[in-house]
Amino acid sequence: MRKWRSAAVTAAWVAVGTAAGALGAWQLAGSDSGGGAAHSRPLDEAAVREALARASEGPPPARKPSGTPPSRPRVTPSPERSTVRFTGGAATAECRPDGTVRLVSWSPADGFHIDDDVERGPAAVARLEAEPGDDDEREDLVYEIRCTEQGPRARVTPDRDED
Incomplete structure (x- = not known):
């Protein structure tokens, strides 16, 4: 069994x-x-040529409804943002496609505060002033921020304000 x-x-x-x-x-x-x-089955030489010819033609053109104007996609480059650091603090700036700069945000370094009359742009030059906190011995630092090929750059300029 x-x-x-x-x-x-x-x-x-x-x-x-x-x-x-x-x-x-x-x-x-x-x-x-x-x-x-x-x-x-494998393709013969004529069938290979025909398949290659069809492939090189690409897809058939899309049909548009009559009366519709051709549309072109608008490609608008977005502004390039970057943070610039300097003695009196830091600022985030946009370099725009038209060459102008716009300050997006800013913050002071320890021991400084940013004056209220910031020229944020958009303009060829943005300006802000970093003022020392309690130390009257140090001078205010006025910064001009411009866009360069390397992105936004800050440099100290003479204080235009005579307090």
């Missing part, structure tokens, strides 16, 4: 394996719709 059971189990495994193989072969044969499956 034991031999009989072992032979039946082996026969069942062989039948399942055969059925799975047949099912896989049937699916492969049915899946080739000329789309380049592994067992499709």
